[in-house]
Amino acid sequence: MSDDNRVIVVGAGPAGSSVALGALRAGSDVTIIDRKTNVGIPVQCGEAIGKTGPGLAEIEIPEESIRAPLRGFRVYSPGLLSVDYAEKETSGYIVDRRVFDKELFVRATEAGADSLLGARVIDLVRFNGTVTGVIIRHEGQRKTMKANVVVGADGVNSQIARLTGLRNSYKPSDIDSCFAYEMSNCNLDVTDLMQFLLGSEVSPRGYIWIFPKGNNRANVGIGIGGGIETKTAKEYLDHFLQNHDVAKKQLSKARVIETRVGALPVCGPNKTNVVDGALLVGDAAGHVHPITGGGMGYAMVCGNIAGRVAAECSAKGKVGSSHLQQYEKEWRKLYGAEFDQSLKLRELLLQTDDATLDKLGEIVTGESIVKMTAGKKVKIFMRAMATRDRKLIALMQELRKLRMV
Numbered sequence: 001m002s003d004d005n006r007v008i009v010v011g012a013g014p015a016g017s018s019v020a021l022g023a024l025r026a027g028s029d030v031t032i033i034d035r036k037t038n039v040g041i042p043v044q045c046g047e048a049i050g051k052t053g054p055g056l057a058e059i060e061i062p063e064e065s066i067r068a069p070l071r072g073f074r075v076y077s078p079g080l081l082s083v084d085y086a087e088k089e090t091s092g093y094i095v096d097r098r099v100f101d102k103e104l105f106v107r108a109t110e111a112g113a114d115s116l117l118g119a120r121v122i123d124l125v126r127f128n129g130t131v132t133g134v135i136i137r138h139e140g141q142r143k144t145m146k147a148n149v150v151v152g153a154d155g156v157n158s159q160i161a162r163l164t165g166l167r168n169s170y171k172p173s174d175i176d177s178c179f180a181y182e183m184s185n186c187n188l189d190v191t192d193l194m195q196f197l198l199g200s201e202v203s204p205r206g207y208i209w210i211f212p213k214g215n216n217r218a219n220v221g222i223g224i225g226g227g228i229e230t231k232t233a234k235e236y237l238d239h240f241l242q243n244h245d246v247a248k249k250q251l252s253k254a255r256v257i258e259t260r261v262g263a264l265p266v267c268g269p270n271k272t273n274v275v276d277g278a279l280l281v282g283d284a285a286g287h288v289h290p291i292t293g294g295g296m297g298y299a300m301v302c303g304n305i306a307g308r309v310a311a312e313c314s315a316k317g318k319v320g321s322s323h324l325q326q327y328e329k330e331w332r333k334l335y336g337a338e339f340d341q342s343l344k345l346r347e348l349l350l351q352t353d354d355a356t357l358d359k360l361g362e363i364v365t366g367e368s369i370v371k372m373t374a375g376k377k378v379k380i381f382m383r384a385m386a387t388r389d390r391k392l393i394a395l396m397q398e399l400r401k402l403r404m405v
């Protein structure tokens, strides 16, 4: 096959397979490279995904992967005040990530993508400063593969981000460390809501999640802020499971059937994700919600855009950053404001003590939590003033500066 119009995608996660589908639809040849020999394994995820979002209609969630429908969430404040949000209809799913990633990858190959598994990208090829391919290590051999555009969809520790200079390192606080169990024999209070628990005792700078997975199973995990923890994420989660009232009620008979470890970038997107001949998408680009830690939906939508733009630029033979910039423009239009606002909100919430979070829990509704995490304005200012709580009012004044209340 000719390499005249080829996009190489590094990574076969939700971002990479979505890039491939987007590029194939726009007429490009595609090769997906992944260092894994089995796509989707090991699972490093809470496995929750919204049903819709801008562009998600174009890339459907693989039905085979759906394990439980969701209608919303329950958030527990540190003092265990709970706020529910439930839509009338199904608004999202808990999926089996193993099946999810594999099926998306299979769709990409069925649509015509070539694939190379068990191959690690170790370097980039450049001509006059423009990325023109990758160097891989595969079956003990070093090989060069040429491409018009290289897309780095290679996750949080992206090699392509480092090699292009788009992100060289993270500060410890940029990353949440996560640990999760899949558990059987659960006795959940709610089977169509995700449960989140906040507070410095249970999960400093993060949260514990309990996600229903059908058949009395649940994905139970924790994400904690990097660099400040005195215990590991696993230790916090085990402590929660043994001691916390919510765990005692819903998970006392639960048994661990799988463990998961992972890291999440929670520092918002990279300044730019485009260089001459290459671009980044998904976790590699920082496309993860800074508060919820959700990244699959963004990876898929942004991946689809990245694939289309890469293919269009490749077909025209114009792969300079000024042309690939179209991708930056399009994804930022969809999510730029949401990421910016939620990053600022994250910083504020991280400085908020448990007592003030409890006060906040008294005045927010589920709808206002949805709006705030999407970076939108909510009407809670007057309710906050009525509490006469000094710290809550100070928080509101900061939120007002961000035009969020």
Ligand SMILES: Cc1cc2nc3c(=O)[nH]c(=O)nc-3n(C[C@H](O)[C@H](O)[C@H](O)COP(=O)(O)OP(=O)(O)OC[C@H]3O[C@@H](n4cnc5c(N)ncnc54)[C@H](O)[C@@H]3O)c2cc1C
Residues within 6 Å of the ligand: 010, 011, 012, 013, 014, 015, 016, 033, 034, 035, 036, 040, 044, 045, 046, 047, 048, 049, 119, 120, 121, 122, 153, 154, 155, 156, 157, 158, 159, 178, 179, 180, 221, 260, 261, 262, 263, 264, 281, 282, 283, 284, 287, 288, 293, 294, 295, 296, 297, 299
């Ligand atoms: C514990 C945990 C819980 C989470 N829970 C949720 C959740 O409930 N909902 C949600 O939406 N998001 C969640 N996330 C985030 C979500 O998992 C990621 O945002 C999502 O996987 C990003 O997809 P991706 O394709 O960008 O990267 P990945 O899924 O990480 O895929 C990257 C791929 O690149 C490959 N690769 C890496 N380097 C190379 C290389 N040099 N050469 C070749 N291949 C390479 C890897 O093998 C991998 O297959 C969670 C994350 C963690 C860690």
